[in-house]
Amino acid sequence: MTAILDIELIRTFHAVARLGKFSGAAQQLHKSPAAVSVHIQRLEAVAGGRLLNRDNQAVSLTALGKRLLISTTELLATHDRVLADLHGTQLAGRIMLGVPDEYADHVIRDILPTFTAAWPNVILELKTAPSYALREQVQRGKLQAAVLTLPKGQRQAGEVLVTTTPVWVAAIHASASLTEPLALAVHAPQCPYRQVMLQALRQSGRRVRIVLESPSNQAVKACVEAGLAISLIDRGRVTKDMRILSDLPVIPDHEVVFMRSEASYTEEAIDLLGEAMQQRFRL
Incomplete structure (x- = not known):
């Protein structure tokens, strides 16, 4: 057979x-x-x-x-596209979706085009912001759904898309010794990685100075690769121009979560968007 x-x-x-x-x-x-x-x-x-x-x-x-x-x-993906094509025009609606800057490129390029092709009458509106800000907007009903990064074990709602391991990184050519105060590149307030990195360094007694504060993940990465500062990023996003630092506090794993507003649980379009996120989200 x-x-x-x-x-x-x-x-x-x-x-x-x-x-x-x-x-x-x-x-x-x-x-x-x-x-x-x-x-x-x-x-x-x-x-x-x-x-x-x-x-x-x-x-x-x-x-x-x-x-x-x-x-x-x-x-x-092909199976889901074919199935969606058979019923796609029957579904209509509007989804206000939040995505942190560090995952926006992946979601926009690799997930949403397939979704919008399958469900052409579902209108997507996107907003980028730090994870804690997006969580608050979902809880207040200003966003119907969002992709969030949260410390592992602190998720109260939503579905886990992937687990991440934060690591400290510096430029590949940077000196092996780290002098204090440590030069940091950090994301904007309400970013989980910003909060956990500053808290960990403070508890370890390290002195720091912030060289860059930016909502842009690309700006943080550029600052690290240029050798101007160190930062905290997902292990899966370490570039060839970075090296992982092993002599700084270990940061616990985090989770990337798809979170929905209370009112959205009856909306089929958001069910389907959540399924698309679960199937195709990658670091």
Whole structure:
């Protein structure tokens, strides 16, 4: 009998690979952890080998798993586009979406074009701002949904898109010794990384001076790459012109979350936008 790739199994696999945990994937997919495990086992039977390395903390992709993830990303997107095309014109509405600057490029380039093509009568209005500012606007109903970065464990609502590991970075050519006061490039107030980095340095007794304060992630990265300051960014966003610093306080993991306003839970368009975020969000 010819093997068949089941879209539901692939969707489960992508959720586990993205979140790194069966429990997180189960929560996001509204399934039990046992059901997620069965889906992975069935997909491994079709793939002909193990897709995931598992331990008590998290899961990671095997070589076969990496190949399957890459080869099925477009398949999953195509499936959803075709399905949406059959019903897309029946859905209309307006979504006011907030996105932090550091993820705006990815969301705008890689996620929203597919969504708007599938649902042409849904109008999107975007706003960029620091995560805590966006959270407040969602809670007040001024935004219907937002992508937020929050310290892990502090999420009160919303669905986790991915877990991030903040790391301290300096220019690749910067001196190995860090002199005080430490020169910092920080984001605008109400940014979680700004708050946690200043708090960690203050608690460690380090003296600091702020060289750059900007709402622009690109400006912060440029300041670091130029050797003018150090900063805190996602490990997955470290560039070839940066190096990770190991002698500064360890910062706990954070989570990127898709959060909705209370009134939006009855809106199908935001359900679909949330699904698109879950399926395609990457660091």
